[in-house]
Amino acid sequence: MAQKINHAAVLPAAGKDLEIVTLPVPTPGPADVLIRSHVIAVNPIDRVRQLFDLMVPSYPRVLGSDTTGVVEAVGSDVTAFKAGDRVVAVTDGFIFGDNGRESYQTYTVAQAATTAKLPDSVPFVKGSTISLAIMTAASIIFDGFKFQVPGSEASAEAKALPAAGVGPIIALWGGSSSVGSMTIQLATSLGFSVYTTASPQHHARLQRLGADVVVDYASPEAAVEQLLAAAAKAGKQILYAVDTVNDAKKSTPFLEQVLLKSATSAASSSTEGTLVYISMLPKYEWKSGLKPQFVNSADVWKRRTDIGAWLFGSGNLTRWLADGTFEPPIARVVPGGLGGLQSALNQVKGGVHGEKLVVEVE
Structure with missing residues (x-):
């Protein structure tokens, strides 16, 4: 079996450009899933964190909170997911300070509570923009x-x-x-x-x-x-x-x-x-x-876990994606894979309207 290699776009210091490095593959906790990312979405808060040292406890720092990919492994308490499931997820690293729980990398950990199965009929790119929004x-x-x-x-x-x-x-x-x-x-x-x-x-x-x-x-x-x-x-x-x-x-x-x-x-x-x-x-x-x-x-991970349960745990988000109840924000792919994240962040700073920037992870 080929060894997993976790490439990551890290922020070396406040205001600096992202750099591509190799990090250890993170380990999921009992209530987590390990996801091999296929498409990562960029949010305005990512650019704010990069420029203004916001919610960055230490450097170097991985950023990002939206990912779409395939489950690699699950924690001991997780029963709703298994290896091979296609999923969308919101990661919580920007709240809890763990680099392994940020999305700008090949492998990332997310709580099962804010992870949903992605229907086979929905491409990774299309599904990548909906979770945090x-x-x-x-x-x-x-x-x-x-x-x-x-x-x-x-x-x-x-x-x-x-x-x-x-x-x-x-x-x-x-x-x-x-x-x-x-x-x-x-x-x-x-x-x-x-x-x-x-x-x-x-x-x-x-x-x-x-x-x-x-x-x-x-x-x-x-x-x-x-x-x-x-x-x-x-x-x-x-x-x-x-x-x-x-x-x-x-x-x-x-x-x-x-x-x-x-x-x-x-x-x-x-x-x-x-x-x-x-x-x-x-x-x-x-x-x-x-x-x-x-x-x-x-607060969905803290005092309003009921909101996360209604969206993710209930299967609602999966059903809505499958039947087209809700249309995800329009995705625009920025080329370059993880290396394209800095370009995407630069564009976010200049203002992006009517679409969400994403990168595809090779």
Whole structure:
């Protein structure tokens, strides 16, 4: 049997380019799976970590959290997977500090709890973009907005999901992003109505994915008024907003306006709007009259394991991929394998819209 060789793209120091080295093949723990990666996706947080020493306990450091590949081995407590299974997974190294649990390498370890089987009908490239994006989208709805996870017991902390025909409005800034496109699909499937912003070339796709209203953000002031006009026409107050852009000048203030102006114009309003954001906004001064809520998808491995169980452990994500319920974010392959990761990170810094960059691992 050929010896396994684990090539990895490592960050030697903050702000430096990635370097390709050989590392030991990591060993899965009792609740883990060892995955031979075939396609790795690049996320904006990876570039932030590279440049700003964020969530990097030591160097050299492997980065990355999205992988798609084949199970090589499973931990002693794992029964849902076996060697040879095609899978998608979110790795947790950026939370727990273990290089073996980061995805920018040939072999990586992931918790079985955030791993799902990839149907044979779905190519690795297509499946590679969905895991972290849908995990974040689910965190937005269930942890940020405090709605009840389907199938869970009702509680004082979780609101019931919308009844048929109600369609509460979620205003989403940045619908063409990976998280944006998955939030649109997940939210509409759960009974919400989504109003979103995007550049014109993405409007038709986002409407096909389920968005009820799509407006151009080129003039943010005009976008605010168009979102409010659409809600007024529907006779509804906008109570929920999602900021996937997380820009203290270009997105967040305008979503604040949407929530506050919608509350003012509503015939009767006693409920503050909730604005969920997925990246920290240091020193941002939030306006009164709304509830800002930071959502950290890493909580799926800690206090919100119920979200991970609903997505991954239940088989939901596998079924959705098999039957086309949800469309993964569009993948664009950057050539060069692991060596192409630095190019992908450079492109992420410059801004990537309407697609997610991935590399294929030889």
